[in-house]
Amino acid sequence: MTDQHKYVYEFSEGDASMRNLLGGKGANLAEMTGLGMPVPQGFTITTEACTRYYADGEKISDDIRAEILTYIGKLEKITGKKFGDPENPLLVSVRSGSRASMPGMMDTILNLGMNEAVVEAFAKKTGNPRFVYDSYRRFIQMYSDVVMETGKAYFEELIDEMKHARGVTADLDLDADDLKQLAEQFKAEYRNKIGSDFPSDPIEQLFGAIRAVFRSWDNPRAIYYRRMNDIPSDWGTAVNVQSMVFGNLGDTSGTGVAFSRNPATGDKGLYGEFLMNAQGEDVVAGIRTPETIDHLKERNPEVYNQFVEIVGRLEQHYRDMQDMEFTIEEGKLFMLQTRNGKRTAAAAFKIACDLVDEGMITTEKAVTMIDPKQIDALLHPQFDVAELKAAQPIGKGLPASPGAACGQVSFTAEQAAEWGKAGKDVVLVRLETTPEDIEGMHHSKGILTARGGMTSHAAVVARGMGTCCVSGLGDIKFGADGKSFSLGEHTFVEGDWISLDGSTGNVYGQAIKTVPAEIGGYFGRIIGWADEYRTMKVRTNADTPVDAAAARAFGAEGIGLCRTEHMFFETDRIAAIREMIVSKTVEQREAALAKLLPMQRGDFEGIYEAMEGYPVTIRLLDPPLHEFLPHEEDDIVALASEMNISVEELKGVIDSLHEFNPMMGHRGCRLDVTYPEIGAMQTRAIIEAAINVQKRHPEWKLVPEIMIPLVGEVKEFNFVKQIITSTADAIIAESGVALEYLVGTMIEIPRAALTADEIAKDAQFFSFGTNDLTQMTFGFSRDDAGKFLDAYYDKKIYENDPFARLDTVGVGRLMKTAVELGKGARPDIKLGICGEHGGDPSSIEFCQSIGLNYVSCSPFRVPVARLAAAQSALQSTINHG
């Protein structure tokens, strides 16, 4: 259908289905044209032309240039106007429009086609010289700024000077002569800056503008926006050239924007505003206060009714809430744009439910039309909107864990825990957090760190807890006493109030009231429909009964990852684990482990209880042992005395545990290979806890899933499995309870994926640990990659953080291999994912496509995953059936 050599389409040639080629704006202008709605005519230069522009070394090739000129000719015929004709000039707008909506990211030029001759004749012809000169000065200003990149500050200064000279305050109070004079000044400024005259040839103007739009696809804010929104850089933008209509032709003209429903609340009914005698930018600029849309009924009932009728048709046609721009030119309505409107999370759920109730859409459609990422906002506390408006951020870090937090600054985890228990609101401020800080983090409303990225310890743990976190705010300088920090010109001491926005990364130097999350009935209805269409289960990563209960409340259908080591950092346990580490004999080690056994068993009982019989996957000890030992001199001395060993001996142990690359060191199942007694103790805790809970709840059928981490070789798996089964079988036999259990492994080492057929012969389940798998597959550590990944984004080598969004090309290929090999060896193998990617919608889609049975994510991501899993299932139905 597509002609390889066709780079330009008239609006009447396209339709809404051609979005990829014409961009969203162009496709919808074409669609409205097809629906017979009043659209100023024009044509769209395709996204492929943009791709060509970059492929050709940022040049518009001769063939595309010729094609554009042909379509200018056609547009002149349709409108009966001519480029550069003083009697009847064709004036056009030139706007970008990409496949995905990128509001405000790229550039627009209005009133193109004006020059002195045109302006003079046009002023006479319209009898409205003020309008004409106003348009002209706007055009010069916009063209200089956007096409020639002069900036616009100096132009604004000239306007201000003129207003000052005339003794007026509003632009509207300047008369035609003033504006004419301004246009002259603007052109002089252009000459001054650029070194040549402002172009008077409309064709030269046009190609300048088209180039500028193409170029704007790659401006820094567009690149940043694409990265934030997962938009590939090779999509390119289309360019829409549209004949101008004027909302600033006088009091019967105007312009406005409107939504078919309220985008903040979702309430049904027209919602919007307009300004008479104005162009679009005036509405946005906020210099004059626009009127709400219902006032249009009084101003021009005929136009209002026509608009309401069009809005109804458009919503019926697109079956979604519409966001529209319109212009009234001397009493005549023109539609300039329509698109599915952006909306708040709350509105999204309400609108989807209402559209179902109105019979406009099916429940499948309702499920697919909500962006799962929006759910986050519904599940966390937010700032009070009024207080937030009055506040100014004093710094911006990474939005590491969403929600809003307000509390008193504390610099140590111990104090944060103490204050938190005493009922204070605490914000924990640290250089970076370590596993030892876990209790203090638990008792904080928010966490702020100077170091660390989106996947730092603080970020990962905070997301898991659903606690607000801003990380990597490098501008923070800590005081030498450790009891103060400065940020810019502000200094804060212990106990001062600050507020964090974990969804934006903003930090405020004051208390801002927060309001708790509210999940309404609409959310429940949608998520209920989602569960009907979903084929993958959604589990949670939870290490404590509290987290497990939270996840159950969010609908988790099991635990996909329970990290046993998180329990070890609590004050009453760390002593026992340290005793185990400094043990010199197996007997000493077993004695220390025996102290841990009842604690672990108690934890597991609590977790089984909280999960009410749903499956629980427990991972054996994973981190390298040095993580449990202190590294600061003072702490070492204190610990040595506490443990009754010499400082030298303790230092010797710490030294011997030092690793060059701890991520690739002595951890995971390697610990069980060297110290089988650790795995034996943990197995005992898991199985005994299950037996106890099973006895208390005969109505449940508990089947603990014991997961061996960091396996790279089947013999290694079997060595540890043998420790597990010999321990477990003996306990079960003795108990008389017919408990079943599964033994499986993380797939997080490339070699495990490559030899998954061998491993699956003996492993009953696989859980993809995509955090480590991503590190090993890319060969970079996420703790270190921050130093160079920005350069990779800038240079467009990577467009996404592979730790946030699964790399389906490389890591995904390994996963696919593992799934195929694993199923080949054991057709009923259980397959899941427990890396951070388990809560990321696009990664969930990939998991669906390779046939995983479940995804597992932090408790607060469970609803996101439920919705994303439903969308993936529906998508895969479309793709495959």
Added chain:
Amino acid sequence: MTDQHKYVYEFSEGDASMRNLLGGKGANLAEMTGLGMPVPQGFTITTEACTRYYADGEKISDDIRAEILTYIGKLEKITGKKFGDPENPLLVSVRSGSRASMPGMMDTILNLGMNEAVVEAFAKKTGNPRFVYDSYRRFIQMYSDVVMETGKAYFEELIDEMKHARGVTADLDLDADDLKQLAEQFKAEYRNKIGSDFPSDPIEQLFGAIRAVFRSWDNPRAIYYRRMNDIPSDWGTAVNVQSMVFGNLGDTSGTGVAFSRNPATGDKGLYGEFLMNAQGEDVVAGIRTPETIDHLKERNPEVYNQFVEIVGRLEQHYRDMQDMEFTIEEGKLFMLQTRNGKRTAAAAFKIACDLVDEGMITTEKAVTMIDPKQIDALLHPQFDVAELKAAQPIGKGLPASPGAACGQVSFTAEQAAEWGKAGKDVVLVRLETTPEDIEGMHHSKGILTARGGMTSHAAVVARGMGTCCVSGLGDIKFGADGKSFSLGEHTFVEGDWISLDGSTGNVYGQAIKTVPAEIGGYFGRIIGWADEYRTMKVRTNADTPVDAAAARAFGAEGIGLCRTEHMFFETDRIAAIREMIVSKTVEQREAALAKLLPMQRGDFEGIYEAMEGYPVTIRLLDPPLHEFLPHEEDDIVALASEMNISVEELKGVIDSLHEFNPMMGHRGCRLDVTYPEIGAMQTRAIIEAAINVQKRHPEWKLVPEIMIPLVGEVKEFNFVKQIITSTADAIIAESGVALEYLVGTMIEIPRAALTADEIAKDAQFFSFGTNDLTQMTFGFSRDDAGKFLDAYYDKKIYENDPFARLDTVGVGRLMKTAVELGKGARPDIKLGICGEHGGDPSSIEFCQSIGLNYVSCSPFRVPVARLAAAQSALQSTINHG
């Protein structure tokens, strides 16, 4: 052919081709039986029975037991003797015999079948009670030690006491009564240790012995031997049950071992020794001095001639030098064993050439019959044999780089370099080495480190230089002043003499003369034949003109890996690279790089000259920048003053470069992505040097190969490639020399292998960096894996060091994927390997099997690789047609 349920074979049922099933000894006994040679009859219990034994939980199953009993019956018929029959007792030996020769690694029991009744009757019947009681006491002793694991020390004490009581010194001087009494004492000791009587039932004795042989397959020295020799643990051992013949029946009896050629020199002619009136163990034990084989001519010319005839037939039959055991029982010759004889490297080459010259074998056969690992010994200095014999090692580390070294102890690289330049022989002794030590290492005869494994910095660099190195000798304790070390009870200060054996890991606390390597004409003939059969090229990893020249002398056909960073550590360069690192702007960085440019260009010119037109692959800067900065306080202070910056500033730079996992950090092409000017400077040096050398040598056609390290994504490759091509093309155009060059990449990140199709579209060659690829695929760092790999070997999870021998299952699968994807995208892509594995014979075989074009290894491994590549090519011809 093989009956699934047949676990036992009479000698007459087998032949030499059944080695895998019958073990080497059993297969050769069967073959000799088939050739009609005098072999005491018996049967072989197969290696599969051993595997069953382990599979059944270390038990001999009922079916195998029954089958063995059947064959005992058959043997009784053949020999006309009976187990336990005092009149005519069947006595047997029970010996292990695996597929691969494992001399002395497993256990043997002789004279089995004796009990009191048998002994008494037998003593009467033979009229030689001394022989009978001697055999009996030997049997009790051996059985107690081997089967019941009592040890043998106490038995030896009893013999000594008896000799003392009798006033004699030699065992032979004890008479029949003495020996009878000893046998009684031995049995009492058995009862005392084991708690039951010594078994008198020959069947019970037999199964005890068989079990002991099976069990010995898994004794620690066998496991260690297998690991050293790449023998899989699942092969198992066969058990040979053979009717006894006695060399200790009197003066017409005897026993001996002989080689058909001299195993030390390869000289043709019978070589061996024998002892009259003795059993085999006496020959080995060295209590009596054996006679050389030619004396047998005088003792018993008939037997001698028969033996010479048999030796001739065996060599003709096996077409290789034979190593044989024989026994003469009352004037009658029996062959107990033949096998291809072990030989020194020098002998191996001579024998192979002689066999070709004698028309016994083809040149192909000559090439395949030499173990490439033996070559090492020919290429490095060795100790003077006489001096070595008189010396006792004082410690043993890892044999990290072969050869012998003798020199004066130095503790710093600076001093080692100074002494070395002054003509002293130096042994550098360090805790561990770092890249900064490179110059001192160059000037040392040997390197000894307390830390680090076979792939530590010291080991890798030493092997590259061909310098002797013993690493990881943890017993070394350094003095507080850093100018002494102790090892056991010895203490050494600066300037003391020590000697190292890098092939065994032995360390001697004295000077031992070394003799230089001598490569004779035999070596040249074999390697010449090898080159005829070889299909893969052999390149070298060389970073300096000296190394490159050495490698050329060994026959390297190019450089597969030139590490540009090694040049940076020399004193005159490190300042410039440090200046680059602390640069704050691109301009500063370029200025520092400009200082490095002429040095790099000079190095490359030297390397091109040394390689005489052969291809040279140069890798761009790879290590993280912090490797170039000091980390000790004193060094930092000194450097800061030298660089004219504050200590704080320098520490700030060092801190900012700190990485949690440097192996997975900011290195490789990531440096060029963040600092493109580094790649540009290096490209300029590479291309300008090539142009200069091309001009000087128009007879060569230089095509530099520029290699981008650590690529994981095609866009990353192309970003750096663009830096290279834009720089190179401009220089070439300006020069007027029509220089071609290639741009390719290391495949060392799993993701590169997984996306090799995309990368191959733009990369002209791949070189597998299997060191890093192994680390990432297994998920462990070779610097840290030492802490747990021993546990993995002990528990038989890994049988080989995957950094020494390529893991063909996991890493190999990634390589195969990369080759297939790469060739799919670019059929003529050049494929090589430049990891340490490129010099390992079994890894070379794998490289041949997946179709690589070349292997690259350190200069001293080049001859090894040439031979191994030829063997792989011949093997692949056999496999594929």
